[in-house]
Amino acid sequence: MLKAENVTKTYNAGKKLALDNFSIDVPEASIYGLLGPNGAGKTTFIRIINQITQADSGSVFINGKKLNPEHIKQIGYMPEERGLYKNMSVGDQILYFGELKGMSKNDALSQAKYWFEQLQIDQWWKKKLSELSKGMAQKIQFVVTVLHRPKLLILDEPFSGFDPVNANLIKDQILKLKNNGTTIILSTHRMESVEEMCDYVALINHAKKVLDGKVFDVREKFKKNIFGVTLAEVNEEMFESFKNRFQISDYSTLNHLVSFDLKNDNDQNLLLNELMKIGKIRSFDEKIPSMNEVFINAVATNN
């Protein structure tokens, strides 16, 4: 749905390179995580898509068409620094932003009604923004972002400021939007959200893309052939000899259970066979690195 080809952007008359030949492909109706350390270039890319700033070179396409001002109405952008008017009422604010996106008043009202029900905020219409808490205001910002039914939704840290219950509420709404065909770019530092929600990710470091792909494939790529094992009723003598033959790390004994991580360069079925002789197998699973580990690893190796 969105394609970026060799996008390069500099600031300060070319002295500061913020994006260096950045290319990605965002499939339709997917959630695409845009990750990277502070200052990597994520916001710069998002601003280019939103036409707040222009790339020095390279191109961005939406559904095969070169990015142009007509696309703005198809995009919903929730920036990290939220931009609502403190002294305006919630209702007026929503109608104003709806109008900016080309909606009729009636359409904006009926969409607002839908979202106010979904987010359980029916009583807030007449309140001033200054009367709302940070999390409450953020719900309004979310409504403003999705009101005009954008085909492309760009969310920058959408969960910051929400308590766990409201974060879940917003997460479910984002997943629902995706299931209904919206394409979503999610920029976040919360790796657990990436694991839970994203289909694809790209990681930017020092202005360059250092990896991209399906979340599952990216995690698989970083795995180190480590298996976690828990055994009960362990034969101590056999376990000692096993320990001397295989590489064991993170060993612990608790409530008659022995758990350890095992680096396995052998066939895993053979390994399981060996383990079965030592005790009763309670669990045996391959350790796939978390997105947090992938992030730290990828950034460390690309510094």
Ligand SMILES: Nc1ncnc2c1ncn2[C@@H]1O[C@H](COP(=O)(O)OP(=O)(O)OP(=O)(O)O)[C@@H](O)[C@H]1O
């Ligand atoms: N208007 C600007 N003028 C000069 N330099 C800028 C400007 N905006 C961003 N930069 C620089 O460009 C680089 C990329 O910044 P960007 O805001 O895109 O990073 P980011 O990945 O969004 O970071 P964060 O996770 O902290 O939000 C940084 O080194 C930043 O200092």
